[in-house]
Amino acid sequence: MVRVIMHGCNGRMGQVITEMIAKEAEMEIVAGVDLSDHIQNSYPVFKSMKDCDVEADVVIDFANAKAVDGLLDVCVERNLPCVLCTTGLSEEQLAHVKEASGKVAILRSANMSMGINLLMKLLKDAVPVLAAAGYDMEIVEKHHNQKLDAPSGTAIALADVMNQAAGGDYEYVYDRSTRREKRPEKEIGISAVRGGTIVGDHDVIFAGQDEVITFSHMAYSRKLFATGAVSAARFLAGKPAGMYDMSRVIEGK
Numbered sequence: 001m002v003r004v005i006m007h008g009c010n011g012r013m014g015q016v017i018t019e020m021i022a023k024e025a026e027m028e029i030v031a032g033v034d035l036s037d038h039i040q041n042s043y044p045v046f047k048s049m050k051d052c053d054v055e056a057d058v059v060i061d062f063a064n065a066k067a068v069d070g071l072l073d074v075c076v077e078r079n080l081p082c083v084l085c086t087t088g089l090s091e092e093q094l095a096h097v098k099e100a101s102g103k104v105a106i107l108r109s110a111n112m113s114m115g116i117n118l119l120m121k122l123l124k125d126a127v128p129v130l131a132a133a134g135y136d137m138e139i140v141e142k143h144h145n146q147k148l149d150a151p152s153g154t155a156i157a158l159a160d161v162m163n164q165a166a167g168g169d170y171e172y173v174y175d176r177s178t179r180r181e182k183r184p185e186k187e188i189g190i191s192a193v194r195g196g197t198i199v200g201d202h203d204v205i206f207a208g209q210d211e212v213i214t215f216s217h218m219a220y221s222r223k224l225f226a227t228g229a230v231s232a233a234r235f236l237a238g239k240p241a242g243m244y245d246m247s248r249v250i251e252g253k
């Protein structure tokens with residue numbers, strides 16, 4: 001039995017995962033952590049990871065960037081592997097994640113869906129060809145109006161893959177409103193749309209001479225992120241310290 005602590009248990013993702021794990025025979029949520037207490041769960045809920053003294057094998061986190069440093073400290077202290085899905089982390093927090101991964105198993109992924117992780121793999125092949133041919137690269141993401149961070153963690157992760165595949169010297173441009181000059185070649189434009197209940201759309205656009213190639217990913221429900229997170233938790237429980245990613249889960253090694 002894999003015993004899970006659900007960090008951010010009363011949020012949108014926390015509740016989808018609660019429902020999903022309830023149907024799993026070999027996994028159970030033994031405790032939750034959340035600031036809000038408007039939901040009755042079948043497991044005990046604590047206000048912070050520090051207060052949560054329940055024995056577990058792995059943490060699944062979909063909460064708030066403000067809670068990530070405390071979460072990492074407790075995971076290191078208790079040797080608790082952590083599937084870290086919260087986005088909007090600062091550079092300092094990313095350094096904290098890296099440092100913590102020297103002491104405990106951490107799988108961080110801005111997007112737990114199979115589709116986005118496969119897209120990242122495809123981009124590693126497509127970008128060197130298209131960038132060398134002078135195609136301009138842009139990312140447009142769309143999310144619901146409750147999302148706190150912009151651009152999405154996924155858009156940044158896609159840009160990082162594209163930048164690396166194109167040689168690593170591209171600048172990310174989030175706002176052109178004050179610009180009065182033509183677009184330089186070596187930039188990746190990243191635009192964010194917020195509205196309604198959009199679960200999460202990402203378009204990666206390659207615009208060349210007389211043609212445009214667009215890779216589109218649309219999430220129609222949060223279940224696809226939950227499925228990825230549950231698989232990742234099963235994979236990570238019992239793993240030694242280190243930084244893991246979704247490609248390891250998908251490949252099963």
Ligand SMILES: NC(=O)C1=CN([C@@H]2O[C@H](COP(=O)(O)OP(=O)(O)OC[C@H]3O[C@@H](n4cnc5c(N)ncnc54)[C@H](OP(=O)(O)O)[C@@H]3O)[C@@H](O)[C@H]2O)C=CC1
Pocket residue numbers: 007008009010011012013014033034035036047048061062063064065066067084085086087088109110111112113153225
């Ligand atoms: N990697 C991936 O595939 C995905 C990542 N995400 C990311 O996961 C995160 C959560 O998303 P979502 O479920 O939609 O957000 P929600 O706001 O619905 O859920 C977050 C929950 O965490 C609670 N919370 C806030 N601060 C703390 C804290 N300090 N300690 C513990 N709990 C806290 C919130 O309480 P309150 O409402 O009171 O603030 C809320 O109940 C976001 O960063 C989002 O971008 C989302 C989907 C997929």
Ligand SMILES: O=C(O)C1=N[C@H](C(=O)O)C[C@H](O)C1
Pocket residue numbers: 087110111143147148151152153154155199200201
């Ligand atoms: O906040 C969300 O909802 C989502 N956040 C993630 C991100 O920032 O990339 C992933 C997904 O698109 C949904």
